[in-house]
Amino acid sequence: MSEKNSKNQLTERAGQAKIVRRIVFIVIAVILLVIIGVSLGGYIYITSALKPLEEESEETVEIEIPIGSSSSSIGQILEEKGVIKNGTIFRYYVTYKNEKGFQAGTYELSPSMDIDEIIHSLKDGTVIKEPELTFTIPEGTWYEDIISQIAEAVPYEEEEIESQLEDEEYVKDLVERFSILDEEVLEADIRYPLEGYLFPARYDFMEEKPELTYIIEQMIERMEENVVEFSEQLEASDYSIHELLTLASIVEREAQHEEDRPIIAGVLFNRLEEGMRLEVDPTVAYAIGEHRYMTSLEDTEIDSPYNTYRYGGLPPGPIASPGVNSIRAVMLPEDSEYLYFYARPNGEVIYNDNYEEHRRTQETYRSEWEEAEETE
Incomplete structure (x- = not known):
């Protein structure tokens, strides 16, 4: 090969390398711009979600917060009533700030309030209406006894409650909707699918006859909220949530x-x-x-x-x-x-x-x- 051809090849390779470097630089730049754009967009959206939904609004909205409501369900209620922008962001904000002690009751809130003002109102507990229905499930209660205790407080017969709790299609629907539930609750050896998943606590409802499914799902949601608090331990464990709840129930008894x-x-x-x-x-x-x-x-x-x-x-x-x-x-x-x-x-x-x-x-x-x- 002649010296001239060698120089041409070296020049050509140097040119190709330069093009490759430019392409890599452009790709990296585009990726960085996308990341920055997404991060900035997310920051702007979250910041706006913490501000008043309508700062100049003079409207007040009557909002009912049942006793035992999780931050997730409170966020959902506030979003549905139009006083906050995003219920999920409310939940994460409350968790990040470790806000607890929300009081049940009926509140008058406004879209002109920011997230911190709403949190303060819910913790202050200044309500305009007392709950219509209340019951308390002690820790360590058997499923059958839970049904009896609920039936004593709500306008449903034990047979109605039991039928709803053990309806196979309903339980399958709950499995799809709640992360704490999985197919293990449907196994043949299980005596009652939702045994151990109805969180023991006090529950208040603003209606004289809330939907039975709403009562059940409030109890499951409370259990889920208390379990996912240990998400780090759950991820590291060799045991499933179902197995860990089984062990927890034994410890409780x-x-x-x-x-x-x-x-x-x-x-x-x-x-x-x-x-x-x-x-x-x-x-x-x-x-x-x-x-x-x-x-x-x-x-x-x-x-x-x-x-x-x-x-x-x-x-x-x-x-x-x-x-x-x-x-x-x-x-x-x-x-x-x-x-x-x-x-x-x-x-x-x-x-x-x-x-x-x-x-x-x-x-x-x-x-x-x-x-x-x-x-x-």
């Missing part, structure tokens, strides 16, 4: 004192990791379908997938509605070497890391339960 909940949760995880049966009495009571003060040897032999004395792993689903402290305990269990725990009637829980010590504990304190049962 086992622990009388708050300080024991994370320790008991840790023991349950330890037993599962060791391949041991959980062998917890509340699952036996649930399998039998009766609240038991103490569990007999005969009780532990009942053939039910909920009986953790007979079957390994977790029961098919939750055995009660866990409260936020039991949920937190399962999401943030206390690490220990304990594999056994024994609850005394006075609420004290004794922990052991070997079976021999656990048996001695049982023998020492079992008579207390027999005496307590006799006095019942």
